[in-house]
Amino acid sequence: MARLTIDRAQKRFGSFIALDDVSIDVADGEFLAVLGASGCGKTTLLRQIAGFDKLDGGSIRIGDRLVSSAETHVPPEHRKLGIVFQSYALWPHMTVAENVAYGLTVAGVRDPERARRVAAALELVGLNGFADRRPGLLSGGQRQRVALARCLVTEPSLVLLDEPLANLDVHLRASMEEEFSRFHERTGTTMVYITHDQAEAMALADRIAVMDRGRLLQLATPSMLYQEPANALVAGFIGEGMVLPAAVLSAPQAGRCKVSVLGVEAVVRCRSDQPVTDRAKLCLRARDIGIAPVGHGGLSADVERLSYQGGYFRLEARPAANEDVVLHLDAAEPAPAQAGEAICIAINDGWVIPEHSLTDKAA
Amino acid sequence: MSLADPATLRTRVEETGLLWGLVGLVALLSLLPIGRLVIEGLAPGGQLSTTALGKVMASPATWAATWNSLVTAIAGTILATLIGGTVALLATLTDIRARNAFTFCFVLPLMIAPQVTALAWLQLFGPSSTLLKLIGMAPPLGSRNPLYSREGIILLLGLQYAPLVFLTLRAGLRALPKELIEAGLAAGASPLTVLRTVVLPLMTPPLVAGIALCFVSSLGNFGIPAFLGIPGNFLVLPTLIYQRLAGLGPGVLSEVAILSLLIGLIAMVGILMQDVMLRRRDFRITTTSSAARPFELGRWRRPVEIGLWSFAILVLAMPFLGLLSTSLIPAFGVPLNAKTATLANYAYVLLEHAASKRAFINSFLMSAGAATLIVLICVPLGYFIVWKKSRALRLLNLAAELPYAMPGVVLAIAAILLFLKPLPVLNVSLYNTIWIIVFAYLARFLVLGLRPVISGYLQIDRALEEAAQIAGAGLPRRLVTIIFPLVAPAAVAGALLVFLTAFNELTVSALLWSSGAETLGVVVFSFEQGGDSTYASALAAVTVLVTVGLMASTTLFAQRLPQGVLPWRD
Secondary structure, eight states, X not given: OOOEEEEEEEEXXXXXXXXXXXXXXXXXXXXXXXXXXXXXXXXXXXXXXXXXXXXXXXXXXXXXXXXXXXXXXXXXXXXXXXXXXXTXXXXXXXXXXXXXXXXXXXXXXXXXXXXXXXXXXXXXXXXXTOTTSOGGGSOHHHHHHHHHHHHHTTOXXXXXXXXXXXXXXXXXXXHHHHHHHHHHHHHOOEEEEEEXXXXXXXXXXXXEEEEETTEEEEEEOHHHHHHSOSSHHHHHHGGGOEEEEEEEOSOOBTTEEEEEETTEEEEEEOOXXXXXXXXXXXXXXXXXXXXXXXXXXXXXXXXXXXXXXXXXXXXXXXXXXXXXXXXXXXXXXXXXXXXXXXXXXXXXXXXXXXXXXXXXXXX | OOOOOHHHHHHHHHHHHHHHHHHHHHIIIIIHHHHHHHHHHHSGGXXXXXXXXXXXXXXXXXXXXXXXXXXXXXXXXXXXXXXXXHHHHHHHHBOOSOHHHHHHHHHHHHHSOHHHHHHHHHHHSSTTOHHHHHTTOOOOTXXXXXXXXXXXXXXXXXXXXXXXXXXHHHHHHHHSBHHHHHHHHHTTOOHHHHIIIIIHHHTHHHHHHHHHHHHHHHHHOOHHHHHHTGGGTOOOHHHHHHHHHHHHGGGGHHHHHHHHHHHHHHHHHHHHHHHHHHHSSOOOOOOXXXXXXXXXXXXXXXXXXXXXXXXXXXXIIHHHHHHHHHHTSSSTTOOOSTTTOOSHHHHIIIIIOHHHHHHHHHHHHHHHHHXXXXXXXHHHHHIIIIISOOHHHHHHHHHHHHHHHSOHHHHHHHHHHHHSSOOTTTOOOOTTSHHHHHHHHHHHHHHHHHHHHHHHHHTSOTHHHHHHHHTTOOHHHHIIIIIHHHHHHHHHHHHHHHHHHHHHOOHHHHHHOXXXXXXXXXXXXXXXXXTOHHHHHHHHHHHHHHHHHHHHHGGXXXXXXXXXXXXXXX
């Protein structure tokens, strides 16, 4: 019933293309995170779904109802969805209870039904007893809860969350993350969560849509996104991946193939249809490489910098085979080498980026 | 276009209906009167003709009044710029104390009607000056009041509008990033050098804007040249228009239309020159940061404070004392002392004189009505201009500035032309009723209400409205339950500005009033013209008290106001 179907959505502001052919299908009850740096189009996407802006091309459907296309535009007040705003957007001239009750009043729900539902919503977010306060007197976390209660009280089948944790302290974020997660489990509402924070997206979402410059780069589960990035941009953005030129030497066998990178050979993961080519790109993460045991060969490199991270060191090393590349890897205490010293690096794992699948949205 | 569901359709009808209603209303208030005036100038009485034009152009009175207008407006502007500029620099950049109180006092003359200022200064000087008599310094009987002259007009114009330059310059100085001043000081320049080489060059735009505003206001001022110029037959364009219209009635409408177009044209030249002057150089300030730390005056602080306050007292308290002392004597020329002092003048103007009592009610109701209507128009108008970014309304926003930017006589003549004949279809005549004045107030002061409302909108997080929209509220409901409460403080400030300005105005009503539709300004003016200075002073004193009282009352809700919407508030 509350499926969200975005089909080839297009949005331009003058000559700037804010949304470029974005297609996302969100299943009923799914928790989708839209992840990207600022200016990637994720807020534009949210405003299209909410109906604050008009679409230039493509379509958006909520359930079976067409709400946005170049010709049709259902105004936000008739879309029957909920939003939690980044700034909370609580009305300062109303009490907490009045804020929460507003949507019910508009829908024609009257007391005592309205009062009962407001109390239930405040109870759900743990704010009973705050009904008569003004929002201005609440803490950031409490305001966030009021915003959540206000959004839930009308029981929308689709809830949009616009960076809801961005204005909160670090320690509050973890507890609010938990709150969202529990809430999603309990209500089964379809949720679209906009964020620039990978950790937040990974922790909360069933699937993540990664966006960049108005395009959808990849739509996949958090683990797939990390393990098997679809292109170099996602590989570089998620988990600080290093993207290196490589040659695929053998056809895949049980999901792995032999590659040559920076003058050494390694066995890494790849797609089952990965062809043999000398123009492939390899994604390595810090945890995929390490200092090679003495006498096992490996990739020689010069340590440029090392920084203590608490319990382990992060090393930045420049391989002798290609001076333009900087590799980073982690090494346990004590420091295995100092800046300026040479080390040997072993490549234990990696992922061959299926570069041709830039427009391939399969998860 | 595919068929929309009924709810969507209703929303669309509501929104476009409201938008086009507002577009029509603003066009009616701003474009229609000016358009009508231009047509009258080109084609008097509906026929293309140059007879009236030729007559006006051939009259030496036209050119004498134009010359007088230019001289008094330019000289008044120079005086206002010197006073307002100096005071703004001292009061904003240095560490003088009691800044808020000083700002209030310095800006006060701007909020007091020009004709009251003129009356007050007249009571201060001259052989019958009650105050000078009190201290035995009155000039000998039979000598002329020195203010009945070109110089008198220039002096009062300069004092009246110095706050305009002060306000625009102060707003600019506040936006000046402190780094720019500190960088100059760090480079080894003295504070005066920094002022000359950094601050003043960067302040060119607000200064020029203030000067242009001052010029247009001086040019359009009616009260001061009416009180000081008409007795000595020194006419400027607004007073010439007034005399022509008062002496000969609507028959000379084409001629006064051309005269008011002439004054409108001069005002336009002033505004355009501001544009040209600012186009030549780059004044953009790139950084934003907190306002500059005030320069320490050190041992000069006390003398500067004394200087500023004595100036404020001289231009504010002295004339008002003159006004007050005249209002307390039984007849003009009688010295004021414990035996002669009387409140009879107040009793007469407040309780006995029919026109004066009526004027109080008229001015109060018309100003309050105009203020209320303007707020009701401006809240949805500001919504479409700021948040919906409606292009039609953005253009009309400029059009709404027109009736206020133009001298008041221009709008008054336009309103006469518009309403001289009964309204078509309805067959109701507004001419010679209070409604023509109400219309003129709405047109002229709309922008006074709109500016605070727009700055109010700019400071509200739009997500507050979007949240209500998501909750399912349509535009009418959002306007009432969410938007209006949020912009209310700014709207109240705007309403107050409209009320005070309308309550104190004379320029528009001097040309539009009729028996039964008098305003306070008109009654004060006719008392003074009839030689009843004591009644005029009493009535003027009451309006000053009402004005100052209302201004002071804003401290009650000042905390909730967006910064900079009330000129007298810091």
